[in-house]
Amino acid sequence: MTGLFTDEYARAQDAADPLGAFRDEFLIPGHGGSEQAYFCGNSLGLQPRGARAHVEEVLHKWATEAVEGHFTGQAQWMPYHELVREPLAAVVGALPAEVVAMNSLTVNLHLMMVSFYQPTIERTAILIEAGAFPSDRYAVESQLKYRGLPPQHTLVEIEADEPDGTISMQAIERAIGEQGQRLALILWPGVQYRTGQAFDLREITRLGHAAGCIVGFDLAHAVGNLPLQLHDSGADFATWCHYKYMNSGPGAVAGCFVHERHARTERPRFAGWWGNNQQQRFRMGPDFDPTPGADGWQLSNPPILGLAPLRAALDQFQRAGMPALRARSLRLTGYLEALIDARLSEVLQIATPRDPERRGAQLSLRVRGGRERGRALFEFLGTQGIVGDWREPDVIRISPAPLYNTHTDVLRFVRAAQDWAEAA
Numbered sequence: 492m493t494g495l496f497t498d499e500y501a502r503a504q505d506a507a508d509p510l511g512a513f514r515d516e517f518l519i520p521g522h523g524g525s526e527q528a529y530f531c532g533n534s535l536g537l538q539p540r541g542a543r544a545h546v547e548e549v550l551h552k553w554a555t556e557a558v559e560g561h562f563t564g565q566a567q568w569m570p571y572h573e574l575v576r577e578p579l580a581a582v583v584g585a586l587p588a589e590v591v592a593m594n595s596l597t598v599n600l601h602l603m604m605v606s607f608y609q610p611t612i613e614r615t616a617i618l619i620e621a622g623a624f625p626s627d628r629y630a631v632e633s634q635l636k637y638r639g640l641p642p643q644h645t646l647v648e649i650e651a652d653e654p655d656g657t658i659s660m661q662a663i664e665r666a667i668g669e670q671g672q673r674l675a676l677i678l679w680p681g682v683q684y685r686t687g688q689a690f691d692l693r694e695i696t697r698l699g700h701a702a703g704c705i706v707g708f709d710l711a712h713a714v715g716n717l718p719l720q721l722h723d724s725g726a727d728f729a730t731w732c733h734y735k736y737m738n739s740g741p742g743a744v745a746g747c748f749v750h751e752r753h754a755r756t757e758r759p760r761f762a763g764w765w766g767n768n769q770q771q772r773f774r775m776g777p778d779f780d781p782t783p784g785a786d787g788w789q790l791s792n793p794p795i796l797g798l799a800p801l802r803a804a805l806d807q808f809q810r811a812g813m814p815a816l817r818a819r820s821l822r823l824t825g826y827l828e829a830l831i832d833a834r835l836s837e838v839l840q841i842a843t844p845r846d847p848e849r850r851g852a853q854l855s856l857r858v859r860g861g862r863e864r865g866r867a868l869f870e871f872l873g874t875q876g877i878v879g880d881w882r883e884p885d886v887i888r889i890s891p892a893p894l895y896n897t898h899t900d901v902l903r904f905v906r907a908a909q910d911w912a913e914a915a
């Protein structure tokens with residue numbers, strides 16, 4: 492165990508790593524004369540160096556070609572969102588026509604629920620997790636109210652049934668078994684933001700469909716973190732953002748998946764001109780004829796400046812490949828876990844599942860001794876250039892992102908926490 496704890500070991504692991512060179516493709520914020528150990532990719536991923544060139548290309552085109560930029564050169568604005576389609580489909584395991592980059596996550600959740608939450612006399616309820624990300628809960632609750640349905644009767648929330656606030660598959664199965672006949676929709680996270688727990692999308696979809704429900708996922712914390720097989724999972728829809736593990740910048744344009752079986756759905760939707768059949772779009776006719784596939788849910792012409800960094804980020808994912816990234820992620824997070832167990836078990840309790848199959852990159856670390864102690868440690872880490880994030884009342888989230896974090900970063904975090912504990 493002492494061996495694991497040396498700079499030589501960490502450096503050797505990093506040097507031997509086939510994806511190690513990707514770190515140099517990122518701009519890493521400084522700390523004093525060195526770099527931060529940045530573990531906040533679960534919140535905002537770092538900037539790929541390639542992002543600037545794509546943004547500048549758009550600015551240049553705008554400056555020199557103005558409206559013509561829609562139709563000229565390689566990265567024309569008119570079909571600009573097509574540039575990200577195939578690499579994005581590869582990241583989430585979808586067919587190209589099943590994905591589109593558009594809007595932001597919560598907007599996409601609403602658009603999906605407008606189409607896929609269709610209450611009937613028998614089925615009015617939506618199933619979510621208790622402790623869902625607030626925006627998801629607000630979106631679901633407001634959809635229920637919008638349909639004139641009182642959330643106190645139609646919002647079903649599954650409570651955590653495991654000691655660290657995680658939810659077992661048995662609890663999900665039980666809830667679907669008990670409530671299935673009244674459920675219209677199940678909306679579930681791919682990875683839970685607070686605990687870092689990863690869920691089996693295929694199994695949740697199977698259970699939901701067997702009970703006659705629509706199943707959709709919020710993949711904010713899963714995309715770019717875990718290999719996903721959205722098409723094969725059978726999920727009806729999914730939405731996600733690109734500013735976390737996808738490194739596409741603050742407020743980046745989000746993603747949306749609609750399974751191909753809904754490509755030509757007659758379901759109602761909120762429509763806009765960019766979702767209209769592309770051959771007809773500029774005829775400016777009065778009738779909406781949706782483009783088949785996920786594209787048919789687009790409302791507006793896309794924010795080209797917002798999409799530009801996603802091109803750089805997807806290029807990296809394409810070159811690295813999700814299986815290799817996941818392998819590196821398992822090594823990094825496993826290393827973090829081993830060092831915490833060996834050196835910090837009196838200070839930190841790992842609330843994220845221990846089984847690597849039930850988590851992604853993130854470990855949620857409950858600081859023993861409560862909030863005051865937790866805040867003191869969190870602030871101390873900040874002074875050392877170690878950036879995680881804080882979740883009330885006593886959790887520090889540390890997420891080694893496999894594209895840029897290293898074993899050396901992990902060792903630095905553990906040593907700093909140990910120094911703090913020894914001095915306290």
Ligand SMILES: Cc1ncc(COP(=O)(O)O)c(C=O)c1O
Pocket residue numbers: 595596597598624626627680684709711712732745
């Ligand atoms: C799980 C989850 N859902 C929804 C959101 C809201 O995303 P947006 O502000 O892009 O709509 C976030 C943002 O962090 C999130 O983590």
